[in-house]
Amino acid sequence: MPADDRRLQPRRKPSQVRAELTRERILTAAAHVFAEHGYAAGTTNRIAERARISIGSLYQYFPNKDAILAALLIQHIDRGAWAQADRLDLSPGSLKATVRALVRDAIDHHRDDPRLLRIMIEEAPLSQELLDTIDSHQKLRVAQVRDLLARHPDVRVRDLDTAANLINFTVEINTHRLMADPHAPAVETFESELIDMVTRYLAGSE
C-alpha cells in the first residue's frame, strides 16, 4: 500500500454555500451509513442515496471512499474530542477527583456515536498521513496526562510516561467498550470501579 499523498485530498473546493452544504450532507449521511452497515457494506451509492444527492456529486468532493472516512475521522479529531484535556487542569482537588474528571472526559468523547467511532478506529483504512495525525494527537494527550500526574503530589509511580500511557489507554478503551457493548454492565458501577482502579494505581500504596 503506497502512501499516495493525493489519495485523500478533496477533488474540489466548495465556493458556493450549496456546495458546502452538499459536502456536509455527504459526511452526515456517511456517518449514519457507516455506523449502520459497517465500512465494507457502507457503499458509496448508499451514502449518496441517503444524502439525497447523486454519486457523481459525492465524487466531486471526495476522490474515493477512504477519503470520506478519513474526513469523518479528521472532523472528529478537530472537534477537539480527543484533546480537550486542558480543562482537567482546572480541577486540582483530590487525586480521585482528577481521575474522575479524566474518566468523565473519556465518556463524553464516546457519547456521539459509539458505533461509528468503533468503525473509524477498527475498520478504517488508515493511511500513513492519517496514522501520523492520530498518533500525534495521541502523544499530545498522553503528554497532557503525564504533566497532570507530574503536578499532583499524591501520585507515586515508577515511571510517569508509562503510567500516563497505561491509564490513558485503559480509560479510553474501557469507556469505548462500555458504550459499544450492548450487554455491558451498568454505567455508574463500571465507572466508579474504573476510577478506583486508576486512582489506587496512581496512589501507589502497595
Add this chain to the structure above:
Amino acid sequence: MPADDRRLQPRRKPSQVRAELTRERILTAAAHVFAEHGYAAGTTNRIAERARISIGSLYQYFPNKDAILAALLIQHIDRGAWAQADRLDLSPGSLKATVRALVRDAIDHHRDDPRLLRIMIEEAPLSQELLDTIDSHQKLRVAQVRDLLARHPDVRVRDLDTAANLINFTVEINTHRLMADPHAPAVETFESELIDMVTRYLAGSE
C-alpha cells in the same frame, strides 16, 4: 443478516488423509493471508493460491469465506487459548503473584499471531452462533477469575463480578495492544505496571 445455521457448516467431510491435509493447508494459508492483507483484501483466490490448491477445492471444504475465518476462530478457541485459567488456581501465593500469573496467561494467548488475532476479533463477520460461542467462553473466563478473587483473602472490592469483568478486559486488551502495536513500550515495563494497577485495585487500599 439472518443467522443461517448452515452458513458455516463444512460442505464435505474429509475421509481420506489427503483431504484432511488439504483442509489444513487451506486454514494455515488463510491464517497467513488474513494476517497479511486483512479480511476484506484476503480473497479466497489468494488463499487458494497460497495453499497451492484450486479455488474449487477450497469451496469443497468451506461453503463461503466467512466459514474459513469462523473455522480459524473456533480452532483458536478449541486449542484452549482462552480458557486455560485452571492452572491459575495452582498459584495460591500473594495477590500480586496471582495477578502476575493472570497477566502472563494473557500474554501467552497473544504470542501466536497478534495480527491475525486482531483481525479475527475486529474484522470477523460474527454470526450469532459464533458470537454465542465466544460469549460463553468469555463468561466462563470471567467466572473463573471471579472465583479466584472470591477465594483470595486480600481481595477487597465492592462487587466481585464487576471487578472480574473489569480486570479481565483490561488485562486482555492491554496485552492485545502491547503485542500488536509496533511502537508500544517495552514489554517488561508495561507488564509490571499493569500488574501493579490491577493488584492495587484489588487490594482496595483507598
Add this chain to the structure above:
DNA sequence: CACTATTGTGAGTAATAGCTCAGGTCTTTG
C-alpha cells in the same frame, strides 16, 4: 484390473462495488 467414490482443477459466471463522464441545472457576474 475394472469400477466406484473421493478428491482436485481452473476457466468461467453473476453480482456488486467503486468510480467516470457527457450533459443538464443553478449562481454569479459583467
Add this chain to the structure above:
DNA sequence: CAAAGACCTGAGCTATTACTCACAATAGTG
C-alpha cells in the same frame, strides 16, 4: 439578461470478488 462557471445528475463502465460446474486425476475395493 446572457454568458461563464460552479454545481449536480445518474446511466453505465471497469474491475474485482465470491463462488460454480463440468471435467480430470487419484485412491480405495473386489
